[in-house]
Amino acid sequence: MAATSRDIEEAYDRGVRELQKILGDSRATDAQIEAAEEAKRELLALRRNWALDKLAEQTRALSALTSQLAKVIAPVEVRPPSESVIRDITAVVSHAEELSQGLRRKSGGAG
Amino acid sequence: MTTNRYRPNVMIHVWSLATVLVWITACTQIPTKELTQYKEAFSQAQAASESVLIDLDQAKKAAVRKRMQEERKRAASQSEPRLPFPTNYAAFKEQVAETPFDEIEQRRKALEVIAAYNDVLTQLAEGKSVEFFGESTGALVTTLGQFASAAAGSAVPGLSALSGLATTAAKEIEKARLRKEFEKAIANGAPLVQGILQVFINTLEAHYALRETEARDRGLTIVRNVSRQVRTLRTLTESHAPAPPKFMSAAKVEKKVNNVLLDMSGGLTDYPYTFAPGPATNDPYKTLVKTQVDSAIRNLERLAGEYRQNNNQMAALGAALVKYEALLVQTRVALMGLVEAMEAPPNLPVLAADIKALAFDVNRNIEEFRLAVTTFE
Numbered sequence: 266m267a268a269t270s271r272d273i274e275e276a277y278d279r280g281v282r283e284l285q286k287i288l289g290d291s292r293a294t295d296a297q298i299e300a301a302e303e304a305k306r307e308l309l310a311l312r313r314n315w316a317l318d319k320l321a322e323q324t325r326a327l328s329a330l331t332s333q334l335a336k337v338i339a340p341v342e343v344r345p346p347s348e349s350v351i352r353d354i355t356a357v358v359s360h361a362e363e364l365s366q367g368l369r370r371k372s373g374g375a376g
Numbered sequence: 377m378t379t380n381r382y383r384p385n386v387m388i389h390v391w392s393l394a395t396v397l398v399w400i401t402a403c404t405q406i407p408t409k410e411l412t413q414y415k416e417a418f419s420q421a422q423a424a425s426e427s428v429l430i431d432l433d434q435a436k437k438a439a440v441r442k443r444m445q446e447e448r449k450r451a452a453s454q455s456e457p458r459l460p461f462p463t464n465y466a467a468f469k470e471q472v473a474e475t476p477f478d479e480i481e482q483r484r485k486a487l488e489v490i491a492a493y494n495d496v497l498t499q500l501a502e503g504k505s506v507e508f509f510g511e512s513t514g515a516l517v518t519t520l521g522q523f524a525s526a527a528a529g530s531a532v533p534g535l536s537a538l539s540g541l542a543t544t545a546a547k548e549i550e551k552a553r554l555r556k557e558f559e560k561a562i563a564n565g566a567p568l569v570q571g572i573l574q575v576f577i578n579t580l581e582a583h584y585a586l587r588e589t590e591a592r593d594r595g596l597t598i599v600r601n602v603s604r605q606v607r608t609l610r611t612l613t614e615s616h617a618p619a620p621p622k623f624m625s626a627a628k629v630e631k632k633v634n635n636v637l638l639d640m641s642g643g644l645t646d647y648p649y650t651f652a653p654g655p656a657t658n659d660p661y662k663t664l665v666k667t668q669v670d671s672a673i674r675n676l677e678r679l680a681g682e683y684r685q686n687n688n689q690m691a692a693l694g695a696a697l698v699k700y701e702a703l704l705v706q707t708r709v710a711l712m713g714l715v716e717a718m719e720a721p722p723n724l725p726v727l728a729a730d731i732k733a734l735a736f737d738v739n740r741n742i743e744e745f746r747l748a749v750t751t752f753e
Contacts, residue, residue: 270581281592281596284596285596285599285643285645286645287645288596288599288600288603289599289600289602289603289643289644289645289646289647290603290645290646291602291603291604291606291607291610291644291645291646291649292607292646293603298600301600302600305593305596306446309589309592309593310442310443310446312585312588312589313439313442313443313585313586313589314443315585316439316582316583316585316586316589317436317439317440317443317582317586319581319582319585320436320479320579320582320583320586321479323575323578323579323582324479324482324483326571326575327482327483327486327572327575328482330486330568330571330572330575331482331485331486331489331572333568334489334490334493334565334568334569334572335489335492337493337561337564337565337568338489338492338493338496338561338565341496341500341557341560341561342553342557343496343499343500343505343557344505354516355512355515355516355519358516358519358520358523359519361523362519362522362523365523
């Protein structure tokens with residue numbers, strides 16, 4: 266079974282406590298301290314790399330979600346699509362009204 | 377004659393429009409209170425994000441630098457000679473390639489896209505198009521009526537009533553359209569916003585881990601240096617004859633050291649320390665020894681201060697992240713409230729804490745964290 270984040274956290278926690286015991290012991294030998302220093306470097310590097318990988322993995326997920334959200338926004342019609350149609354019709358009818366009135370004036374004038 | 381011909385038609389239109397209006401008005405409500413609450417929560421979370429992201433950026437850069445240092449060190453220790461540049465282009469490209477995703481920029485961009493999404497929701501909710509649309513429809517009906525009057529040669533009765541009703545109907549129809557657009561935007565966008573906010577929440581674990589690793593490294597180094605100083609002090613006291621009365625006795629050194637290191641005692645394996653003088657036959661305890669003892673105690677005082685600052689720094693960062701998470705969670709809750717309000721009658725979700733105060737706290741904690749770094753360095 267693959268190690269979970271929790272397993273990694275617990276292993277790290279145990280490792281740090283062990284290191285603290287050795288490095289915090291004023292009677293530890295130089296060899297013990299040296300070994301503890303080496304173990305510390307490795308333990309911290311593992312944790313650091315885990316965090317960096319996690320960050321990159323989350324960023325990829327974030328990037329995909331952000332692109333999808335941008336695609337949701339793009340087609341939203343904040344202004345009504347028929348607004349321009351109404352404007353056009355109004356203009357056409359206005360023009361028709363003017364023509365009609367012109368015709369009536371002409372026919373009235375002739376009659 | 378003409379008047380009678382128009383009247384029934386106009387009345388039918390008026391009643392039809394009025395009926396449609398009642399139906400439309402019933403389903404054109406956008407839950408603006410929930411929208412406002414969600415936007416406010418997001419705006420506070422976004423404001424707090426800036427300082428959190430700056431810190432994450434610094435933590436990440438420091439971790440990358442450390443990783444590179446270690447890789448160089450490892451490479452240097454290998455017996456195989458290391459080539460100053462790769463033998464093929466692909467390997468070179470891989471070596472110089474930047475991280476495919478800039479974590480911080482991607483996060484800023486995500487927040488900007490959410491803000492743009494919120495703007496769209498706001499525009500739909502404000503419905504500025506309703507007024508314009510209503511007026512233009514009224515104008516169209518009036519113009520049509522005038523055209524009919526001009527064509528028929530007499531006025532159309534009830535035209536102003538029809539025009540007014542058409543204006544109202546157009547407004548309601550536009551409101552319904554906006555509501556539909558709003559519904560669609562919520563249905564398609566809200567789960568994505570929730571997902572993005574969840575990624576921000578998940579990131580806190582890695583953010584904390586990066587800073588914790590740094591602080592742990594410093595903390596363990598301090599602990600090791602304290603142990604070393606204690607060992608030096610023990611050697612000094614034990615390898616010399618008892619200190620003369622004008623200098624600090626071994627018992628006083630013991631008391632002083634244990635007092636200085638009291639706050640760190642949990643991290644020191646053989647605390648409290650004991651210091652005993654050597655036999656009187658040992659080398660005499662002279663001024664030089666006294667100077668060395670004083671210097672070691674001063675070092676211990678400095679190390680204890682650094683240890684405290686290191687811990688305070690992590691406490692400040694941890695507190696900032698916890699509050700920041702609360703802001704993100706509240707933004708998610710507020711968004712859920714908005715989604716639910718679209719489906720059910722308005723029911724304002726009660727947010728647990730004052731989000732503005734929370735956002736202020738995040739910034740204050742980050743500032744404390746930065747201050748701790750400055751004084752530590």
